[in-house]
Amino acid sequence: EIVMTQSPATLSASPGERATLSCRASQSVDTKLAWYQQKPGQAPRLLIYGASTRATGIPARFSGSGSGTEFTLTITSLQSEDFAVYYCQQYSYWRTFGQGTKVEVK
Amino acid sequence: EVQLVESGGGLVQPGRSLRLSCAASGFKFDDPGMHWVRQVPGKGPEWVSGISWDSVNIGYAESVKGRFTVSRDNAKNSLYLQMNSLRPEDTALYYCVKQKQGGVGYFDYWGQGSLVTVSS
Numbered sequence: 001e002i003v004m005t006q007s008p009a010t011l012s013a014s015p016g017e018r019a020t021l022s023c024r025a026s027q028s029v030d031t032k033l034a035w036y037q038q039k040p041g042q043a044p045r046l047l048i049y050g051a052s053t054r055a056t057g058i059p060a061r062f063s064g065s066g067s068g069t070e071f072t073l074t075i076t077s078l079q080s081e082d083f084a085v086y087y088c089q090q091y092s093y094w095r096t097f098g099q100g101t102k103v104e105v106k
Numbered sequence: 107e108v109q110l111v112e113s114g115g116g117l118v119q120p121g122r123s124l125r126l127s128c129a130a131s132g133f134k135f136d137d138p139g140m141h142w143v144r145q146v147p148g149k150g151p152e153w154v155s156g157i158s159w160d161s162v163n164i165g166y167a168e169s170v171k172g173r174f175t176v177s178r179d180n181a182k183n184s185l186y187l188q189m190n191s192l193r194p195e196d197t198a199l200y201y202c203v204k205q206k207q208g209g210v211g212y213f214d215y216w217g218q219g220s221l222v223t224v225s226s
Contacts, residue, residue, distance in 0.1 A: 001168065032211060043201060045216075095141065098150065
């Protein structure tokens, strides 16, 4: 099983600030890495796939980078609607999710 | 519009069985792989099982292997999860999830979930 580890568990930031979230895989997943956003009471929503490609309708302030075992999700200027929980997921071998990073208002 | 509607959840005693169903619409069901993902409130999602379009490739999380069985009926646009020997730790919201068409592995649509509670 490929283990996905996210950091930090919680990120406190103010609207307009930049947020950087990290995800590490226990073995290489190449660029088979997706990011999802989840808000309370909702199912996760796809943000990024292929480590760096934004899904349809996702604003340009969201960007992804990385390959192999180290990945980053960057939100360049936090908007009020971006405060949520973010999960990374590998799809190199079946599927596993990270434990999540909660982005909260500082 | 893609829709995934889960059903079959409920309260069940430990050791008993339950079968979840997912009715799909709005896309060509016999193309993408389909999956079940569960989530305990306040925790991250946990992939449970996946099945290829032709039911040839099937996978399970270690936590459910030997107890859960995934299947699909492409003629009925439906996905199923047979859950046997249920344990309290199986309590969660179970999502039916569509994989992107064309063999790509990420998830592009999720249902709203069906709650399974395992308790005596």
